[in-house]
Amino acid sequence: MTKRGTIIAVAGKGGTGKTVIASLLLKFLTENGRGRVLAIDADPATCLPSTLGVTVKKTIGDVREEIASPSQVFFSEDMPTDMLIEYKIEEIMVNTPLFSILAMGHSEGPGCYCLINDMLRHFIDKLASRFSTILIDCEAGLEHLSRRTTRDVDTLLVVSDPTKRGIDTASTIKNLAKKLQIxxxxIYLVVNKVTEDEDVRTALPELVKKSGLELVGIVPEDANIRAFDLVGKPIIELPEDSKAVVAVEEIFEKVCRG
Ligand SMILES: Nc1ncnc2c1ncn2[C@@H]1O[C@H](COP(=O)(O)OP(=O)(O)O)[C@@H](O)[C@H]1O
Ligand SMILES: [Mg+2]
Structure with missing residues (x-):
């Protein structure tokens, strides 16, 4: 078996801060000389590129559509589909000096994409050997993990905000991972957007217990993130002393060095 990079996936209910946590983890992965990182945005809403300060013009969803479209047959008569997929993915991957990024984009329309999805997954597995870390910003349902990206995950970080619904989704994700045979x-829980409010601090231990997951870190609600959001500044450029940056560095130390 070829040696592959470490796969870290970030999952959780929408809006809990998966993309923010993934961006800050990427910041530490790239700053610590740990080799090249492949970031995969597996959320159809595709926010990760902008929080990392890059633009991705085409997604794997686009590639899938292009390959499935009848006109493609004409152009690619001489190229087997798996080679065409590899060629097209290399073409849409955005490379910066420190990391590369791929966006999965929208899921497929009607019709059968199983074969293409299988080839995609195979190629992403192959790609994983070229990077030291593969960081996947998932959508809530883990669909991409089971069907389109990879079935092997070294560390799954499940992000929740300090709410019952967020924690319920975190437990569902834990069970889903088992059911989908990933x-x-x-697997760890990250509680994000934690305020200083007395009632939040009091309720937190019980919420964590309910999740059935091991807590790896608490990330505070960070006014700098709100300020960056307001003007669309990349999260990866947050100041080093930002509360959330400090907290994610601790998580990075536990998850990536442990
Ligand atoms: N620790 C935090 N403090 C303040 N705002 C945050 C924090 N984490 C996330 N946010 C904000 O909450 C919103 C949802 O975060 P995002 O990472 O996009 O969630 P998800 O990827 O889970 O849908 C964004 O506007 C984001 O900037
Ligand atoms: Mg997101």
Missing amino acids: NVRR
Whole structure:
């Protein structure tokens, strides 16, 4: 078996801060000389590129449509579909000096894409050997993990905000990973957007217990993130002393060095 990079996936209910956590993890992965990182935005809403300060023009969803479209047959008569997929993915991957990024984009329309999805997954597995870390910003349902990206995850970080619904989704994700037969080596809970409010602090231990997951870190609600959001500044450029940046560095230390 070829040696592949470490796969870290970030999942959780929408709006809990998966993309923010993934962006800050990427910041530490790239700053610590740990080799090249492949960031995969597996959320159809595709926010990760902008929080990382890059633009991705085409997604894997677009590639899938192009390959499935009848006109493509004409152009690619001489190229087997798996080679065409590899060629097109290389073409849409955005490379910066420190990391590369791929966006999965929208899921497929009607029709059968199983074969193309299988080839995609195969190629992404192959790609994983070229990077030291593959960081996947998932959508809530883990669909991409099971069908389109990879079935092997070294660390699954499940993000929740300090709400009952967020924590309920976190437990569902834990069970879903099992049901979808994703091989998860380690799974942790991250509670994000934690305020100083007395009632939040009091309720937190019980919420964490309810999740049935091991807590790896608490990330505070950060006014700098709100200020960056307001003007669309990349999260990766947050100041080092930002509360959320400090908290994610601790998570990085536990998850990536442990
Ligand atoms: N620790 C935090 N403090 C303040 N705002 C945050 C924090 N984490 C996330 N946010 C904001 O909450 C919103 C949802 O975060 P996002 O990472 O896009 O969630 P998800 O990817 O889970 O849908 C964004 O506007 C984001 O900037
Ligand atoms: Mg997101």
